[in-house]
Amino acid sequence: MDFDVIIIGGSYAGLSAALTLGRATRNVLVIDAGKPCNRQTPHSHNFLTHDGDQPADITKAAKAEVLKYPTVRFLEEKAISARQIDGGFNIDVENAGSFAARKLLLATGLKDVLPDINGLAECWAISAVHCPYCHGYEIRNEKIGLLMNGDHAFEMAKNLHLWNKDLTILTNGKSQLSAEQTEKLRSKSITIREDEIIELLHNNGHLEDVVFKNGEKLALKAIYVKPDVEQHFNFDKQLGFELTDLKTIKVDEQQQSTAKGVYAAGDCATLFRSLSIITAAGTMAAVAMNKEMISEEF
Template sequence: MDFDVIIIGGSYAGLSAALTLGRATRKVLIVDSGKPCNRQTPHSHNFLTHDGEKPADISAKAKAEVLAYPNVKFTDGNVDQARKIMDGFEVVLETKETFSSRKILLSTGLKDTLPAIKGFAECWGITVIHCPYCHGYEVKNEKVGLMMNGDHAFEMAKMISLWNSDLTLYTNGESQLTAAQMEKLTAKSIKIIEDEIIEIEHHHGILENVVLSKGDKIALKALYARSEVSQHQAFYTQLGFELTEFNTIKINEQQETTAKGVYAAGDCTTLMRSLSVTNASGAMAGVMINREMLAEDF
């Protein structure tokens, strides 16, 4: 085998796992496309010792720390195929380079499919945001909106009201809220608008107005929204593991997928997409992968 472990995805979870495995003297290869899902986000929050830093700066520092271990290698590129072979796994890059390993760790993040609303993509991760724990403090006490519907919208509105009293819920079409939910939201002075949002006016990602289908323009500081998520590549069909109903990779408490020897960590396994959670899951995966190889070899 060329390596003990190949890590597909070299952002926070992958680098955290590589650090753990590198310090365990394992021979590791990280393959990374260089396109993390938070590359447009200007600042990271809720991560001890890094609060307010640029995500790219955090990952650059982490990469330098990890590559200080001579047994950890890093290559830029995309993995085209990953497959099971005798006693391990083989990955084939788009360049046709081929590498083998005993174990595989997937830390590939999630692919966001954004609504086809003009200006949405340009503001995503900047002023169109998904998580109040990551971004809420920076827009607290401001006029904000929430573009969601149904039960999820109700629960998010309840949460966001802790940070913002001037909150409007945009169901972006006919409301799917129950009468009881609408009554509770109204009692909390949370406005409900069913008109569709057709455009987000902005300046370099800084939201200025949301434009409704009837022509109204409403100035907002930020808009909470969610994206549809999927896996970046069909490794689940190539390697034979399962996904959850949320399109995340199904793992156990040891970060192992339903395919023996294939582990996963970070955003590809959870909708709780924060750096602290991602970092911890990578460290756990590194420990558990090393533990499995020790059990095989001892």
């Protein structure tokens, strides 16, 4: 085998795992295409010692720490396929051939599939956000919108009412809220608007107005969105592990997938996308993989 472990994905989960494995003197290859899902995010929050730092700066510092360990190698390329071989796995890389390893960690993140609304992609992770624990403090007490519907809209509005009292639920079509939910929301002065949205007007990603199909506009500071998600790669088909109903990789408490020797950590394995959570998952996966290899060797 070329390596003990190949890690596909070199962001927080992948680098955390690489650090732990490097300190265990394991030979590790990190393959990363350099397109993290938070690349538009101006600042990271709710992560101890890095609150308010730029995500790219955190990653740069983390990578420098990891590469101090001589058994860790970093390859800036795109992994394109994976298959099981005798005793491990073979990974094909776009412009660098193929590599083999005993264990495989997927830290590939998730692909956010946003509603087809002009301007939304440009605002994503800047003023169109998904998590109040990551972004809520910075936009507290502002006039904000929730681009969502049904039960999720109700639960999110209930949570966000702690940070923002001026809330408008934008169902972008007929409301799927129950009569009881609608009554409760209105009792809290939360507006429900069913008009179809055609565009978000913004200044370099900073939301200014929501434009409706009827020509009306609504000025908002920010908007919460619940995007659909997809895995970046079809490794589940290639390696035979299961996905959950939420389209994340199904893992146990030690981050092992349903395919032996394949582990997953970070966004690809959870929708709780806080940096502290996904970093810890990378460490857990590394410890579990190392323990498994020790048992095989002893």
